[in-house]
Amino acid sequence: MALVLHHYWRSSASWRVRWALALKELPWQSRALDIVKGEHRSPEFMGVRSPISHVPCLEIDGRPLTESVAILEWLEETYPTPALYPRDPWMRARCRQLVELVNAGTQPLQNLIVLDAISHEPAARGAWAARWLDRGLTAYEHALATIAGERGAASSGPHSLGAQLTAADIFLVPQLPNARRFGVDMAKFPRICEAEAAALATEACGSTAPEKWQPTE
Ligand SMILES: N[C@@H](CCC(=O)N[C@@H](CS)C(=O)NCC(=O)O)C(=O)O
Numbered sequence: 229m230a231l232v233l234h235h236y237w238r239s240s241a242s243w244r245v246r247w248a249l250a251l252k253e254l255p256w257q258s259r260a261l262d263i264v265k266g267e268h269r270s271p272e273f274m275g276v277r278s279p280i281s282h283v284p285c286l287e288i289d290g291r292p293l294t295e296s297v298a299i300l301e302w303l304e305e306t307y308p309t310p311a312l313y314p315r316d317p318w319m320r321a322r323c324r325q326l327v328e329l330v331n332a333g334t335q336p337l338q339n340l341i342v343l344d345a346i347s348h349e350p351a352a353r354g355a356w357a358a359r360w361l362d363r364g365l366t367a368y369e370h371a372l373a374t375i376a377g378e379r380g381a382a383s384s385g386p387h388s389l390g391a392q393l394t395a396a397d398i399f400l401v402p403q404l405p406n407a408r409r410f411g412v413d414m415a416k417f418p419r420i421c422e423a424e425a426a427a428l429a430t431e432a433c434g435s436t437a438p439e440k441w442q443p444t445e
Contacts, residue, residue, distance in 0.1 A: 245284045357410040
């Protein structure tokens, strides 16, 4: 199967997909776009690959698929091991809840197109992004405490859902450089920081991090 990923090095949603591909050990071709330069708004990209002009887009044997949740679920169903979602239905639901806290409840509010609509003044953009990142991470930290209570304190951590890295971590961790960049006080989120440290230490994560994909010029 030929996999071609259209992505931007600093896009959190792009990092999710690079990471899932690495975990599944799938080879893929890279098509880098610079969304700060507006390359994702070209008629060719919007017309054929991503009508909403978002990265990432994974082309699967020439068929373009956007939305990182849909991409991860397709990868999971097509290449089930190693698993990105827990098998237990309740923990699977919890995993999807954490995924959506980031995907629907946090990331869209600090997206480039939203910041452009809010203000072109850096301080105002930063305050807006920090506000919604702080809200989303507060909810995520709270959810981790609830889940740990359900599972028993002994089984909590180091990852979001316990011993195994899951899709929840793959959505959470790429959001955190943005939170720091916009000045969110990460000391308020000890479990999130623990999950981040554990995820960053995994082999598959390393090659997929933004700095590995940052253009040299
Ligand atoms: N829900 C989408 C979000 C995609 C998204 O928002 N991508 C951002 C980069 S992280 C983007 O392309 N932004 C372009 C813009 O704001 O103009 C997904 O998970 O794939």
